Structures are given as C-alpha cells and as structure tokens.
Amino acid sequence: MKTSKKIILIASIVLVTVAIWAAVLIPLPxxxxxxxxxxxxxxxxxxxxxxxxxxxxxxxxxxxxxxxxxxxxxxxxxxxxxxxxxxxxxxxxxxxxxxxxxxxxxxxxxxxxxxxxxxxxxxxxxKMEFFGVYVLSLAKDSTFKGILNIADTVTSINGETFQSSADLIDYVSKLKVGSDVTVGYESMGQKLSADGQIIKLDNGKNGIGIGLVDHTQVKxxxxxxxxxxxxxxxxxxxxxxxxxxxxxxxxxxxxxxxxxxxxxxxxxxxxxxxxxxxxxxxxxxxxxxxxxxxxxxxxxxxxxxxxxxxxxxxxxxxxxxxxxxxxxxxxxxxxxxxxxxxxxxxxxx
Structure with missing residues (x-):
C-alpha cells in the first residue's frame, strides 16, 4: 500500500513538472x-x-x-x-x-x-516610377490562386497600365462580378499573362482577389x-x-x-x-x-x-x-x- 502511494506521488510530481515545463517552454500556434x-x-x-x-x-x-x-x-x-x-x-x-x-x-x-x-x-x-503592384496574398476564391504567387508584380489589367495601386483598384472595382479579365504580370524575371474572372471581395468591392502593395522606385x-x-x-x-x-x-x-x-x-x-x-x-x-x-x-x-x-x-x-x-x-x-x-x-x- 505504501509503495503504491509512493508511486502515485512520484507520478503526480512528474506530471506536474512536465505540465509546468510545457506551459513555460512549448510554443503554441x-x-x-x-x-x-x-x-x-x-x-x-x-x-x-x-x-x-x-x-x-x-x-x-x-x-x-x-x-x-x-x-x-x-x-x-x-x-x-x-x-x-x-x-x-x-x-x-x-x-x-x-x-x-x-x-x-x-x-x-x-x-x-x-x-x-x-x-x-x-x-x-x-521622380517616382510605378512598375505595378506586388502580390502579397490571394483570396481563397480568387481565380488567380495557383497562378499568381507572392512577390509577383501585376503590371496590367486587360492591357491597361496604371500610375498607382489606387488607380488599378479603382479600375477593377468597376468591372462586373464574373466578367473575364486578363492580368499581365512579372514572375521570376518573366513577363506573363493569365485569364480569370472578377470576384466579390470580403470588403464588398469587386476585384481579382489579391492583397497588394506598390512596386515603385524613386529617382x-x-x-x-x-x-x-x-x-x-x-x-x-x-x-x-x-x-x-x-x-x-x-x-x-x-x-x-x-x-x-x-x-x-x-x-x-x-x-x-x-x-x-x-x-x-x-x-x-x-x-x-x-x-x-x-x-x-x-x-x-x-x-x-x-x-x-x-x-x-x-x-x-x-x-x-x-x-x-x-x-x-x-x-x-x-x-x-x-x-x-x-x-x-x-x-x-
């Protein structure tokens, strides 16, 4: 009986020690x-x-x-x-x-x-030169998911080029949901294009479903x-x-x-x-x-x-x-x- 209690006590101490160690050291998501x-x-x-x-x-x-x-x-x-x-x-x-x-x-x-x-x-x-927009993320329902990648630069929409990301966003927001759209972009030094559709974004506006930031250079x-x-x-x-x-x-x-x-x-x-x-x-x-x-x-x-x-x-x-x-x-x-x-x-x- 005494041996059994001793084992339980030792096991409890070990478990508490492990729990404390885990709480202090193990990173969570x-x-x-x-x-x-x-x-x-x-x-x-x-x-x-x-x-x-x-x-x-x-x-x-x-x-x-x-x-x-x-x-x-x-x-x-x-x-x-x-x-x-x-x-x-x-x-x-x-x-x-x-x-x-x-x-x-x-x-x-x-x-x-x-x-x-x-x-x-x-x-x-x-002088500010605008090269397009860096792709930072893609919405789960974007038709360009699996085509565009993070760090690609979108340079045109339907052949139209822009002077700022605001102009690009304004242009695509006026296109109808489901309408076809061609995106020109650069990836790993290559100039490419891809076709997709306009979707409704989480913010209620229309777009192609990418997170973006300006790709610019100052002279x-x-x-x-x-x-x-x-x-x-x-x-x-x-x-x-x-x-x-x-x-x-x-x-x-x-x-x-x-x-x-x-x-x-x-x-x-x-x-x-x-x-x-x-x-x-x-x-x-x-x-x-x-x-x-x-x-x-x-x-x-x-x-x-x-x-x-x-x-x-x-x-x-x-x-x-x-x-x-x-x-x-x-x-x-x-x-x-x-x-x-x-x-x-x-x-x-």
Whole structure:
C-alpha cells in the first residue's frame, strides 16, 4: 500500500513538472502583440551622405510580436495592451518566409514614398516610377490562386497600365462580378499573362482577389540610404518622411525635442492608419519621447458596422495616454504637412 502511494506521488510530481515545463517552454500556434520600443531614425537612415548631428531625435515605434506559450497566453489575457492572435490571423496563412518577405515589401514601399514626399516638400527634383503592384496574398476564391504567387508584380489589367495601386483598384472595382479579365504580370524575371474572372471581395468591392502593395522606385540625385534589413512593415513612413525633410529643408525643425510617431505615408502626403497604436504610444513614452504624432482619420464605415465603438488612431492613442497617465503630447495629423506645421509652430525661436 505504501509503495503504491509512493508511486502515485512520484507520478503526480512528474506530471506536474512536465505540465509546468510545457506551459513555460512549448510554443503554441498563437502570437502575442505587446508594446515594443522606439528607435532613433538616424540608426537606419542617412541623407546626402551626411550625419544628422542636430539635437533631439525622430523615433519610429514598434510592437513586440512573439509566439506564445501557455503561461504567456495567460499573462497576455490579463493585460489590456497585449493582443492575442491565432497563427492564421497573424500570418494570413503565409509561411514564415513569405510573411517576412511581405513585411519587407511594405517597408520598401514606405521608404520610397517617404523619399518622394520629403524631396517634393523640400523642393528637390524627384521622380517616382510605378512598375505595378506586388502580390502579397490571394483570396481563397480568387481565380488567380495557383497562378499568381507572392512577390509577383501585376503590371496590367486587360492591357491597361496604371500610375498607382489606387488607380488599378479603382479600375477593377468597376468591372462586373464574373466578367473575364486578363492580368499581365512579372514572375521570376518573366513577363506573363493569365485569364480569370472578377470576384466579390470580403470588403464588398469587386476585384481579382489579391492583397497588394506598390512596386515603385524613386529617382533622385540626392543619396538617401536606409539600413532596415531586419525591420518590416509600413508604419514608419511618416517619421522617415519628417527625418528626410528636416535634413534637407530645415535642420533645426526638431528643436532639441525627442519626437515619436506612427502612420503610413502615401504619395499625396496623407498619413494612413496603423494597428496597435495603444502599444506604440506606450513604447514612445517609455523611450522618453515628449511628442507623438498619430493618424487622425475617420473610422471606416465598414469597421463601424462590426464595431460601433471603434476609435480612430488618434482617439485611441489619446485614450491610452489618459488611462496610463503617460507624460507625452499626442498630436493628430492627417498629412505630413500638418506634422511639419506643428513642429515649426512649437519649436524654440
């Protein structure tokens, strides 16, 4: 009897130990997104082969994403500024390799748009060449699934070429569902074409069912060099633009301040929304920034249909600052000119 109890006790200890080990060490098919950090743009950007030695800093902010263990999932569920995503939601079904490539395409586009917008605002000569759109994903019901692949570049639709992805999207959205469509594209250096049909997309619009981002190149005589090999995504666009513009047009614009912000940059200078802004404003404040630029666009009507309480990026950042008692000023911006105007108005004379 004593031997039996001893065996049960040992087995129980072993099972508990294994369970604890599994909870702490074994990754699950879930990811946690939480506040990450902020980095001085000068660490990844050089303009005109010159070092930016002015006081203060521009900082791009980022979130931390990690594959979760059971214990980490429990902790994240108790933290209102940590979000949990399934592997499918996080990667869109892409492999880790493809997911990284997609992030790099977003970063490449962000850098090119930042260069173009900053050079234009600084009155410098610059040209943007549009080659088409990178394929980032394909809808399950796309008739081009199995034909187009991630990293292919769509160059034409029905023989029509475009000057931006917005023009391409506008064109296909006007085609009828089920109508035939011919897509011209480049894959592995080859120029190809394929036939398919227009489908109804999840957002209610018509299209060919691809996730996309611009494939562009900026032509300028001014060297602008990025070193962002391990950084992906488009959300640093605004801060890249401000950094380039400042060095070319107004070196004292920062006026000694540590400034952070987030938002994509578009060819017309508008600042686009991003995800995880609550985490990013926390990251900015923890890094010592005193100013935080936040996109200030109306919440999309489709989003409001599913979530009537959804907030704009600016409102969510402001709410986070108030709830957490952060010592940082949140500045709303719809375009890069508004950010520049704020910095000019508030800098020390």
């Amino acid at each position: 879930y990811y946690i997104e939480s506040p990450g950090g902020a980095s001085d743009v000068r660490q990844v950007l050089q303009v005109n082969n010159q070092e930016d030695k002015e006081d203060g800093s521009y900082n791009f902010v980022y979130v931390q994403v990690r594959q979760a263990t059971a214990l980490q999932l429990l902790a994240a569920s108790l933290d209102k500024h940590s979000d949990i995503y399934s592997e499918e939601d996080m990667t869109g079904g892409s492999s880790n390799e493809d997911y990284f490539r997609i992030s790099q395409f977003y970063m490449e586009t962000s850098q090119n748009l930042a260069k173009y917008q900053a050079l234009t605002l600084a009155g410098k000569e610059v 300028t005589d001014i060297p602008i060099d990025f070193q962002t090999a391990n950084i992906g995504g488009p959300s640093a666009g605004l801060m890249f633009t401000l950094s380039i513009y400042t060095q070319l047009a107004d070196p004292t614009l920062r006026s000694g301040r540590d400034i952070a912000g987030t938002g994509t940059i578009e060819q017309d200078g508008s600042v686009g929304d991003i995800g995880g802004i609550d985490k990013k404003v926390i990251s900015a404040s923890q890094a010592g920034a005193t100013v935080f630029f936040a996109p200030n666009n109306p919440v999309d009507k489709e989003v409001l249909k599913h979530n009537p309480k959804a907030l704009s990026n600016y409102d969510e950042a402001l709410k986070t600052v108030k709830e957490e008692g952060l010592d940082i000023e949140v500045v709303p911006v719809k375009n890069v000119k508004e950010a520049i105007a704020y910095l000019e108005k508030t800098k020390e004379k």
